[in-house]
Amino acid sequence: MSHTSDASRNVDLPSAHAWTGIYSHAYIEPVIETFAALAEPNRYRIVELLRSGPRAVNDIGDRLHLNQPQVSKHLRVLKEAGLVDVQPLAQQRLYELRPQPLRKLHGWLERYRRVWEESFEQMDEIVEELKAKEKTHERHRSK
Amino acid sequence: MNVTGANEMTAPTNRTTVERRSDRELVVTRSFDAPARIVWEAWTRPDLLKRWWAPRSLGVTLFECEADVRVGGSYRYVFGRDPKQPMAFSGTYQEVVHPSRLVFTQLFEQMPAAGAAVVTATLEEQGNKTRFTLHALYPSKEALDGAVASGMERGMRDTYEQLEQLVATLA
Numbered sequence: 001m002s003h004t005s006d007a008s009r010n011v012d013l014p015s016a017h018a019w020t021g022i023y024s025h026a027y028i029e030p031v032i033e034t035f036a037a038l039a040e041p042n043r044y045r046i047v048e049l050l051r052s053g054p055r056a057v058n059d060i061g062d063r064l065h066l067n068q069p070q071v072s073k074h075l076r077v078l079k080e081a082g083l084v085d086v087q088p089l090a091q092q093r094l095y096e097l098r099p100q101p102l103r104k105l106h107g108w109l110e111r112y113r114r115v116w117e118e119s120f121e122q123m124d125e126i127v128e129e130l131k132a133k134e135k136t137h138e139r140h141r142s143k
Numbered sequence: 144m145n146v147t148g149a150n151e152m153t154a155p156t157n158r159t160t161v162e163r164r165s166d167r168e169l170v171v172t173r174s175f176d177a178p179a180r181i182v183w184e185a186w187t188r189p190d191l192l193k194r195w196w197a198p199r200s201l202g203v204t205l206f207e208c209e210a211d212v213r214v215g216g217s218y219r220y221v222f223g224r225d226p227k228q229p230m231a232f233s234g235t236y237q238e239v240v241h242p243s244r245l246v247f248t249q250l251f252e253q254m255p256a257a258g259a260a261v262v263t264a265t266l267e268e269q270g271n272k273t274r275f276t277l278h279a280l281y282p283s284k285e286a287l288d289g290a291v292a293s294g295m296e297r298g299m300r301d302t303y304e305q306l307e308q309l310v311a312t313l314a
Contacts, residue, residue: 109163112161113160113171116161118200119195119197120157120159122196123195123196124157124175124176125195126191127176127181130177130184130191131181134181
């Protein structure tokens with residue numbers, strides 16, 4: 001069993017990320033990997049193509065006019081980023097899209113937004129209170 | 144990539160939007176039905192912050208709040224679910240321009256290795272509303288290191304836009 005000196009281990013980290021906006025390295029790395037994988041145009045095209053369903057390497061190469069070594073290289077990067085998975089089917093290896101990293105990224109932003117939205121709604125009440133107070137003061141002053 | 148929570152079927156209200164501009168920047172916007180001086184007050188007075196800042200539905204409370212709002216002054220927000228396991232944000236004010244601009248550093252004390260973010264809050268009066276923007280720049284060195292990250296910078300914006308469409312089709 002390993003012990004880390006990370007002071008954050010006592011904190012409920014997933015929710016702390018959502019409402020502090022702090023990226024821990026554990027969060028940054030997978031996200032960076034997802035973006036780095038998709039920033040390459042041909043890899044992005046492969047991901048788009050796989051939206052329609054699993055495909056074999058040669059099929060991907062034919063459709064995107066890429067040679068097999070290129071496709072294999074890109075698929076390896078996508079697989080390391082968790083964006084594709086391989087399914088063996090008879091003599092072939094089919095590559096399929098794994099949308100989890102994309103959803104995770106989007107889900108994080110949406111959770112973060114909702115947390116702020118709630119705080120801002122609470123802030124609205126305070127703002128209304130301050131406005132009312134200001135009006136009362138003005139009334140007193142004008143008397 | 145941004146999320147707006149927009150729903151065109153409902154009446155226009157003051158929506159909160161969050162946009163991730165790069166791997167180091169987050170931008171939050173919200174309008175308030177009040178002049179900037181009032182938004183500023185709600186945003187900076189510890190007694191008021193204690194009443195609104197922590198999201199109640201998550202069971203979070205702002206236990207302690209100190210804010211010496213002047214250039215070089217410091218602040219510290221201590222919060223959490225369990226007072227025995229408090230978390231804290233702290234930092235110092237770098238620019239204070241009442242009631243329109245506030246720049247401060249922000250360290251999440253439970254993750255000192257993440258470094259301090261620089262947050263810029265701007266308040267712009269538009270008619271009888273105030274547009275409030277929080278821009279946070281995170282110091283993640285890791286995020287910028289290496290050829291991978293520098294290669295990403297260029298295509299970042301396009302990638303975010305494409306991603307948004309991609310996620311929409313997968314949701």
